[in-house]
Amino acid sequence: MTKTKPARLDLLQGTLDLMVLQTLRSMGPLHGYGIARRIEQVSGHQVMLNQGTIYASLVRLQQRGWISARWGTSSNNRKAKFYSITARGSKQLAAEIADWQRLADLMGRVVALPEEGS
Amino acid sequence: MSAVRRAIARVAAVFRRADLDRDLDDELATHVELATEENLQRGMTAADARRAAVASLGSPIAAREQHRESRGLPGLDSILQDLRYGIRGMRRDAGLTAFAVLIIGLGVGASSTVFNVFNALLLRPLPFTDSTRLAWIANGELENLSAQTVQVDNLLDFRRQSQSFAAVEGYSPFYGQGDVRLTGADQPERLTAVPVTERFFPLLGIEPVLGRVFTAEESLWNAPPTAILSHRFWVRCFAAAPDVVGTAMVLDGAPVTVVGVLPESFDFTAVFAPGTGADLFVPYPLSPETNRRGNTLALLGRLNPGVRVDEAQVEADLIAERIRGAERRNEFRPTIAPLRERVSGEFRRALLVLAGAVGFLMLLVCANLSNLLLARASGRHREMAIRAALGAGRPRLVRQMLIESLCLSSVGAAVGLALAVGGTRLVAGIEGMSVPLLQAVRVDLDVLGFCLLVAVATGIVVGLAPALQTSALAPHLALKQGGRGAVGGSGRDWMRRSLVVCEVALACLLVTGAALFGRSLVRVLEVDLGFRTDDILALRIDPGREYSTHAQRTAYFDQILDRVRAVPGVEAVGLTDALPLGDNYGWRLWNVGVAGRAYDRGQKPLALVRIVDDGYIPAMRITVDAGRTFSANDTSESEPVIIVNEPLARRLWPEADPVGRRVEIMGRERRVVGVVREVRYFALEQASGPEMYLPIRQIPDYSSVDLVVSASLPPAAMAPGLRAALAEIDPTLPAADFRTMR
Structure with missing residues (x-):
């Protein structure tokens, strides 16, 4: 099974929400399956997504008012729930991306510290 | 902001559980189908495509649990579960x-x-504006109403000198239930009118719903009579007519102009005179004429903001000291207490x-x-x-x-x-x-x-x-x-x-x-009241304004007594101005002293005053311990007489037999002709103390008169005959409200 392969990343708490928001902003309205597939593709299949978990994230974001949902028809004529990012969601996303950037910079600098004595 | 939204959404989600679960199931089904199709396009077999789709989704049960947890309140869910279980258990047992x-x-x-x-x-504040600032200003500490009231000039001086009070007003508690006779309407009726000083309602913060409160002109002595109606009376008698202000009603034969109607929320008697009624309010003038009546006002004050009751008390003592001993002044010893304490403290x-x-x-x-x-x-x-x-x-x-x-x-x-x-x-x-x-x-x-x-x-x-x-x-x-x-x-x-x-x-x-x-x-319940209670009927029969002289009134009483005695079933008839267990009249106190003895200021004994006719004591079966009761011969021409009760007799002559001795009341000597037992006037469990009986034919100083009838038939059987007899004399007499003494 893929799970045992060390190359794949386990998602940090809260990162999934950010990925979902970013995906919706760049792709426009999508259904749950589409979002999950898109995240897998973008990550180059490095992220192991238990696709079912995407729905917990979606309902959370929806309750916060960052995304909205409505029932529609998919490209192959199936009834599906489409999610799209709201204006408030975009604002939130921008703030979170900035946070991530800062954290990533910081981590980069901490990791780059030279070893003792070298 | 989003946290609040989320909290609300979570609570809502708990109650839409079934809907939301179904929604999710639909979504998951779509998910699997979409994945299967994509797998098919990649060239998998149908079975493999579906299996792979299901596998990539993960456990649907886990997905649902995660969904529920993130959308709802997991704690509340299990509490609801316990609740359901509890209710089931209740039904089982x-x-x-x-x-x-x-x-x-x-x-x-x-x-x-x-x-x-x-x-x-x-606990609840009294129903007045800023009620914690309202204070009751009593005169002395006696439980007795007459001694708690204040003379008009004392009020005026106190009001002028006090810095602690923003306002001091009062009402006169010596009104009687049914004192005023309303005629001109369909049925003559007895009403209760409470005399209040000019700014009494503003002091309490009560605004009339119609019209206005009294003006200074209306509160002058001999001003054209005006009245403010209680809400209940306005509804009952005027059918809540909005144009009642300015109309006149005939009270005791004279027109009285209605100037205002009080709000429904204001219930005077509930606070100041529990268990009684009040239909209307009339102005009580603060004038030399009312000053001469003695202690007549129950005082209320509104303390200035930040002034404590004890501070006001200190100041009041100083003021009382200053105004003591002025001309024609009664004793004034102000005792200030929060209104609530006075109203419900006991x-x-x-x-x-x-x-x-x-x-x-x-x-x-x-x-x-x-x-x-x-x-x-x-x-x-x-x-x-x-x-x-x-x-x-x-x-x-x-x-x-x-x-x-x-x-x-x-x-x-x-x-x-x-x-x-x-x-x-x-x-x-x-x-x-x-x-x-x-x-x-x-x-x-x-x-x-x-x-x-x-x-x-x-x-x-x-x-x-x-x-x-x-x-x-x-x-x-x-x-x-x-x-x-x-x-x-x-x-x-x-x-x-x-x-x-x-x-x-x-x-x-x-x-x-x-x-x-x-x-x-x-x-x-077993207490000896001192009078009989069964088969006694009482009815207010105050003489109207048309009987202005003492002689006319006496004639009016004689006429009534004669007619009533002739009614079948009547055993005895009497008149009194103070019915036992009645209303405020029983509180009237006069000084009484042994004739010829000098008393120090404030030392002269006080006794409750009952003005009665010769039939009253026998009709009520009040026990005569010594001497005699009044007789028809005790008239304004004969020697002034008095009957005292035992406590008063003991107080005046601790050692000797009182009958035949002389007392002095209001500057006039009277001979004691009899001694009677005590009567419980105020409450079953409360003895009255010193009382004295004066013959109505000698002292025309009464503000109400009750006819007391003792009968051999039950009250219900007596009432029609009595009513007919009284209607012959005065058809405007509101004979509807016979009272029994039980």
Whole structure:
């Protein structure tokens, strides 16, 4: 099974929400399956997504008012729930991306510290 | 912001659980289908495509659990589950449930009703603007109304000099029930008019709903008469006509202009004269004429902001010192107390006792129920053990048991609330009881809150013992021991035994209390009133304005007495200005001294005044201990006479026989012709003290006259004949309201 392969990343708490928001902003309205597939593709299949978990994230974001949902028809004529990012969601996303950037910079600098004595 | 939205959405999600689950199931189904199609396009076989799709989704059950957890309130969910279980348990154990609900209901009903009265009398602010600043300014400390009232000039001086009070106003408590006669309407009727000073209503913060309050001109001596109507009277007599202001009504034969109508929320008598009625308010002038009447005003003051009662008292003492001894001045010893204390202070102790009794009752209910639940819980050890074995922690088990007992207590409290609503109606509807503010007793948010509190507290108290007990046992022991239901451990026995002891102790306490209360009640009922109460009818027959001279009035009385004596069934007839257990008139006090003796200021004895005719004492069967009663020969031409009661006789002549001795009243000497027993005028349990009887034919100084008829037939059979006899003399006499003395 893929799970045992060390190359794949386990998602940090809260990162999934950010990925979902970013995906919706760049792709426009999508259904749950589409979002999950898109995240897998973008990550180059490095992220192991238990696709079912995407729905917990979606309902959370929806309750916060960052995304909205409505029932529609998919490209192959199936009834599906489409999610799209709201204006408030975009604002939130921008703030979170900035946070991530800062954290990533910081981590980069901490990791780059030279070893003792070298 | 988004956190608030989320919280609301989460709570909502708990209640839309089924909908949301179905939504998610649809979404997951779509998900699998979309994935399967994509897999097919990649060239998988149908079976493989579907299997791979399902695998990539992961467990749908886990997905649903995650969904529920992130959208709803996981804690609330399990509480709801416990609740459902608790309700199912209540239905299963219907007998126990019914019993528990019943006794909790009784307990909650009783305690809520008492709380309600407590709240209205002692907690809730009086129904006036900024009522904590209102103070009662009594004169002296006697319980007696006459001695508490203040003379007009003393009021004026006090008002002028006081810095502590923003305003000082008053009303005259010496009005009588039904003092004023309304004619000109369909039925002549007796009304009660309360004289108040000009700014009395503004002092309380009462705004008329129609018209205005009195003006300074209307409050002058001899001003054209005006009146402000109580809301109830306005509705009753004017059918709430909006154009009543400015109209005139005929009171005692003279037109009186209506200037205003008071709001419905203002109930004068509920606060100042409980158990009586007040139909209208008339101005009480502060003039030399009213000053001469002596102590006539009950004073109220509004303290300036930040002034304490004790500070006002210090200042009042100084002012009283300054104005003492002025011309024609009565004694003024101001005693200032918060209005609430004056209104309901005397009920504080009784209410505390009652609240205590109800508290004990509630404890008894709790102990009883707790015991019951313990007994039931011992049958549930197995169930609890299985739950524990399946992984429920002790807090979870305790919580479940508590939720069950809370269910019970909540249903009980709902029943209790219904009882409290009824009880409150009953209490608020008690008429003629001298408890103030009862009309203000109603079911409101306070009571609901109280009920809720009692319900929760009861639920926890009742459920805690069984919950802790049941969950305490290690599962393997319980399963072994509970093979056939309950085998009581020694710990449980200890707990139940002490509960039973508590119950018995509490029950004893309550029974003892109730017995004591009952005994004092019996004592009150058995008290010798000093007069007869059965088959006595009383009716106000004040002579109207047309009888202006003493002779005319005497003739009017004679006429009435003659006619009434002729009515079949009448045994005796009398007249009095102060009916026992009647209203304020019985409070009139005059100085009386032994003739020829000099008294120091304030040392002269005071006695209650009763102006009666020769028939009154025999008709009421008041016992004559010495001498004689009045006779028809005691007239304005004959020697002035008086009858004293025993306490007064002892006070004036501690050693000697009073009959034949002389007293001095209002500068006039009178000979004592008789001594009578004491009569309970004010309340069954309260002796009156010194009283004196003066013949109505010698002293025309009465403000109301009651006809007293003792009959050999029951009152209902007498009334029509009496009514017919009276109508012959004065058809405007409101003969509808005969009163009995029982």
